Amino acid sequence: MEISSGPVGSCSKEHQKIYQEWFNCADSDGRITGNDAIKFFSMSNLSRQDLKQVWAISDSKRQGFLGFGEFIIAMQLVSLAQSGHEVTSDVLQSDIDFENLNPPAMEGLDALLAKKKKHPSKSNDPDLNGVTVNKLIPLSSVTSIIDGLKRLYIQKLKPLEVTYRFNDFVSPLLVNTPLGKPHSLSICSKAVIQSGTDERSIPGNTVAVQADMPFNGLTTFGTAFLSKFECSQMPHPLLEHITFVDTPGVLSGEKQRTQRAYDFTGVTSWFAAKCDLILLLFDPHKLDVSDEFKRVISSLRGHDDKIRVVLNKADQVDTQQLMRVYGALMWSLGKVLNTPEVVRVYIGSFNDKPIREGFVGPIGKELFEKEQEDLLADLKDIPKKACDRRINEFVKRARAAKIHAYIISHLKKEMPAMMGKAKTQQKLIDTLEDQFGKVQREFHLPPGDFPNVDQFRERLSGYNIDKFEKLKPKMIQAVDDMLGYDIPDLLKSFRNPYD
Template identity: 55%
Template sequence: RFMCAQLPNPVLDSISIIDTPGILSGEKQRISRGYDFSAVLEWFAERVDRIILLFDAHKLDISDEFSEVIKALKNHEDKIRVVLNKADQIETQQLMRVYGALMWSLGKIINTPEVVRVYIGSFWSHPLLIPDNRKLFEAEEQDLFKDIQSLPRNAALRKLNDLIKRARLAKVHAYIISSLKKEMPNVFGKESKKKELVNNLGEIYAKIEREHQISPGDFPSLRKMQELLQTQDFTKFQALKPKLLDTVDDMLTNDIARLMVMVRQEESQMPSQVVKGGAFEGTMNGPFGHGYGEGAGEGIDDIEWVVGKDKPTYDEIFYTLSPVNGKITGANAKKEMVKSKLPNTVLGKIWKLADVDKDGLLDDEEFALANHLIKVKLEGHELPTDLPPHLIPPSKRRLE
């Protein structure tokens, strides 16, 4: 049931994205999956750097299965972020109610002292249905992107922490197994002794904790361990091997410390923005919080400029936006461009294409181009990655 797709997108050079099937409501649908959904998610949760839970603002519902899924993510709360999506489909007052209801519902399931971070927005490229909260959506989107962009920097550190956790668990496991082996009789009463030891496993944990000064957090789940031990033959367990334990201790004390220094050095040498491409493109330059890409390239003089026929209409708007020396600022251009209700990720891309000479200002031709691209997008077409010759303004066709 697991499918993989490879796409030529620079975002995927830095991160891999795992998309889970949608949450189902109703017992019949849940049973028909044919596999343990929560267990599969738990397996992935242990191995990923970030878990994003998506909720639709206009139909907020935490079904029984979703509750089970969130409970399966226990011990990974630090990785969880929540996105309240399609928030442009409801009015501000209702959005506040939905946000409050979501926080209350999550508080009952995610049992942590820290409040889980919820990002509110509309994460698609369609026009915003109710654009009243555009500024909020912009800020939330930038915060979420920054959070995702930090993941490659922290990935090595997380793997190192997992290695430390696993080493400690292996060490504790050795103490538990050898203690059970030591308690077993050589000849008679093996089964009854085994039952007694499984029932009293909590006391064995406490004894090991005291004798070896081990933190309670390093022990495996008591209930799960008792379940697994039911089917084991204790007489085949190994006795403690101090040499192997010394090797683990040496690794935790010395090797990990050296690795930690190397990871820190590597981190400091990494660029601040690791995830690039797509909606992550660029920095905070420009009026839409997105940077500029490569130049549009040289145009061809005899190709007709398709924007020309609509330019007189766009010129009328252009001259109402207070041009100085024939150009308008990014802030003034933004005031007009947001009237399209397109989200910032899309308008940022349009700005990047329209600002052909990369001076952070738009002249009348560039402004006309920006409006043409908005029209293209609103008609349901995809925006080009780079300007094709028929879109390059005539006066910019000799630019390198």
């Protein structure tokens, strides 16, 4: 396995061979879990506080385990601690020659390695990231947070989704979208840019049927969309951690009268649910929020924490104009986003050309450079926050599925046993907002967690409500138990083992 370039985590081929042998000795399933670490790291004779820091820095993505690359980082930090260095995150930015840093002293390791060679155990086949792909396993045996979420989904959440057709109304089943994908989707629908061994473009219809890619759910948008969708692959270190998804741009003015051949807002919503960051790009000369852009932003409801606004090409206006543009942008966004919280806006000229100081002056140039640094820092944090984001999205999905089940079962209960079913169904569809209110009051649910009424009504009109399932309290209770007990226990199991 090749180690990514850079000061920390890189090492000579000789040291890499040593660490590979140590890694195989320490792990039991292709990764170093908390229990593995406690046993193996204790041979360094470092204090518990130092080992706590080593784990916290190495497991920066909070996955609850260390792959081979993270294991090398951990061993290098142990070596530094043994030589008297303070173990902090600042050491990663230091000028230490990590590539030639000697492995740490591990008391009793030679004897353990000799024992392993004498009695070799069966090894698991790791995937491309050094992580064993686990199938359905007992919750008590999972070795990472992602494994645990997969197990909980199949056991407790998926049955509820299938019973009440959640995937038809809101989101495809997660079985088609690998939870443990190593990269994070960033920005939000026509072209995907991701890592690959060489430069090539893959047509949308091909991408949607590939089992090793998380785009199976896009088949629901039909050939009209897939024929305009493509995946571009190229070798680049950044793309090993982040996948970019770019839109073709929203329509405005007279162009809006020409309808797209596919559900543009639906596609955007699909990606929004799976990405880590959404960038809304504005031009200082084109601040109008078109009807299509309003629909797109409305489809991002529930993902407010992911949204960032970028005011690009800001060096094309002078300082006074920029103040007016910024105020106009905030006013327009306030009406569309419909939230009292102020959205984060990055101001600058985000391209590879020099900033035009003649317009903005030296103060503006300094501001733009700081804004660019902040945006890059936000992007760099995506891989580190990927695990937390998956947990957050999983919990949001579970709550949405539960509310969906309440809505569907309520509509089923309102249907007559014999006569007038068609008339009653139409009445329920017409008064759907009132029906949402009844469900909200009966089960004491937050009104902000309910789906968009118009979108729900549109999908509901294609179904026979009488064929829906009645409320099944045991399924609801299983999801409640998962949210109240199973997920907190899972997070507790994979916290820093030295806490």
